[in-house]
Amino acid sequence: MNPVRGSLRFRFNEQFSADQLPDELDGNEFVAKHENNSIVCPEGECTEKVNVADSEPPQFVCPKGHINPYDESRRFYYDIDTSRAIEELLNEVAIEGQAERDGGLAVVVDSEATFIVVPGDYRDTLLQNLGQYLSGHRNICIITFTNDCRDGIKRFIDRFGGLSMVVQPPNVKRKVSKFTSLVDIRNSVEADYLPENEEVPEDLVQKIHDNPQFVVSELVNYEKIEGNKAERERMEQLSTLAFSQLMNFPLNSLGMADRGNRIPDGFGFIFDRDGSNDPLLILDSKSVSSKTRDYPKITEADDAQYRKYLEIAEDISYQHGITQRAVVFISPEYSESKIHDFLDELGRSDLDEFRVLFMELEALATLLLLRSTHAIDRKIRLDKGRWEQLLYNLIVDPKFDREPDDYELERKNADLIDKRVVVEHISQSLDEQRSKEEIIKTIEEKFKEFDPHEV
Numbered sequence: 420m421n422p423v424r425g426s427l428r429f430r431f432n433e434q435f436s437a438d439q440l441p442d443e444l445d446g447n448e449f450v451a452k453h454e455n456n457s458i459v460c461p462e463g464e465c466t467e468k469v470n471v472a473d474s475e476p477p478q479f480v481c482p483k484g485h486i487n488p489y490d491e492s493r494r495f496y497y498d499i500d501t502s503r504a505i506e507e508l509l510n511e512v513a514i515e516g517q518a519e520r521d522g523g524l525a526v527v528v529d530s531e532a533t534f535i536v537v538p539g540d541y542r543d544t545l546l547q548n549l550g551q552y553l554s555g556h557r558n559i560c561i562i563t564f565t566n567d568c569r570d571g572i573k574r575f576i577d578r579f580g581g582l583s584m585v586v587q588p589p590n591v592k593r594k595v596s597k598f599t600s601l602v603d604i605r606n607s608v609e610a611d612y613l614p615e616n617e618e619v620p621e622d623l624v625q626k627i628h629d630n631p632q633f634v635v636s637e638l639v640n641y642e643k644i645e646g647n648k649a650e651r652e653r654m655e656q657l658s659t660l661a662f663s664q665l666m667n668f669p670l671n672s673l674g675m676a677d678r679g680n681r682i683p684d685g686f687g688f689i690f691d692r693d694g695s696n697d698p699l700l701i702l703d704s705k706s707v708s709s710k711t712r713d714y715p716k717i718t719e720a721d722d723a724q725y726r727k728y729l730e731i732a733e734d735i736s737y738q739h740g741i742t743q744r745a746v747v748f749i750s751p752e753y754s755e756s757k758i759h760d761f762l763d764e765l766g767r768s769d770l771d772e773f774r775v776l777f778m779e780l781e782a783l784a785t786l787l788l789l790r791s792t793h794a795i796d797r798k799i800r801l802d803k804g805r806w807e808q809l810l811y812n813l814i815v816d817p818k819f820d821r822e823p824d825d826y827e828l829e830r831k832n833a834d835l836i837d838k839r840v841v842v843e844h845i846s847q848s849l850d851e852q853r854s855k856e857e858i859i860k861t862i863e864e865k866f867k868e869f870d871p872h873e874v
């Protein structure tokens with residue numbers, strides 16, 4: 420393991436006696452060996468300091484005359500030079516600025532963003548220190564080195580919303596660079612639009628934290644949101660939180676007060692394991708359109724705000740070398756004719772490089788079920804990289820048996836993603852036939868638990 424990463428898996432300046440030094444730190448360049456100059460006499464209650472007698476074998480001798488066998492692990496200890504490892508890390512991932520230590524954190528504040536390095540495992544005390552940065556700063560990127568630390572902090576930052584994310588090796592440099600491009604996007608968008616400051620409802624985050632499947636049962640119950648603004652807003656919050664649960668997905672809340680501006684609710688990247696493909700996603704639950712609502716206009720003639728937004732996304736993609744861009748609508752249901760109106764308009768514009776996904780709420784719920792069902796997790800070994808790859812493919816090239824309507828959408832670089840598509844895509848992406856059948860069965864059973872309409 421890379422020595423910087425290896426040493427940062429432990430807490431700030433953590434010390435080890437010679438016999439406790441973990442194997443992975445043996446020979447690590449950020450670990451130093453020290454001699455203990457005040458070894459306490461091992462004899463009973465004695466508090467004297469011993470000398471090491473140069474006998475063969477050596478012995479501990481104290482001024483009171485106690486003689487004890489020499490013990491290397493009492494004489495030497497090791498500690499980690501965490502600050503130097505962090506300095507090296509910041510250098511490697513091209514974060515400029517001086518890190519200031521704050522309890523268990525190392526914090527670098529620059530004009531656009533705050534970077535926080537969290538060495539070691541998770542403990543609740545970290546959150547007290549983190550809280551002040553999350554509430555006071557806009558763009559926070561937190562770098563962790565152990566899974567429990569990442570997961571613990573991610574749950575915490577979700578409730579603050581905004582552009583905060585947790586990244587972890589491998590590929591920290593790339594992930595940090597994606598984060599800074601999100602900051603760029605946020606700044607460009609905000610230069611044109613005044614964002615509504617939407618607090619993420621803490622009770623919802625807590626419920627999802629306690630029971631990830633809670634959000635599934637909520638999502639599948641949204642049938643009709645037409646004409647009910649409060650319900651629509653709750654669905655938007657749920658969808659945003661749902662996406663944030665699916666992966667380490669930084670969501671930039673850009674929801675607007677309803678003043679005629681149409682801009683999406685969030686955007687982010689999927690980090691795939693190989694690092695070659697990062698689509699830019701624009702999630703759009705605000706302009707969800709079912710039977711009666713219209714899609715956002717994008718023609719110049721209408722002086723469309725939405726068009727401007729897509730142009731910003733295009734500029735940013737160009738600057739950061741992102742080749743895949745997708746707009747993801749989220750809605751309980753879709754009107755086929757309106758889908759095609761929108762796609763035709765997009766096709767006539769010069770913004771035709773965007774893929775468009777029309778994701779049904781049920782499909783989002785299915786993805787969450789898949790992610791949170793541990794039985795499935797074990798069976799198909801959906802480790803982080805694999806899961807992200809499956810999601811990536813679902814967005815850029817879903818595998819499922821297409822019907823004539825689906826082909827028509829595909830020709831327009833679009834797909835309608837419903838529950839069936841999600842299940843087929845996941846099962847077609849797996850090799851083992853037995854796993855496929857089990858996944859389909861598990862999903863069907865789970866849905867019966869949650870969905871009041873299934874009989």
Ligand SMILES: [Zn+2]
Pocket residue numbers: 460461462465466467481482483484485
């Ligand atoms: Zn003694």
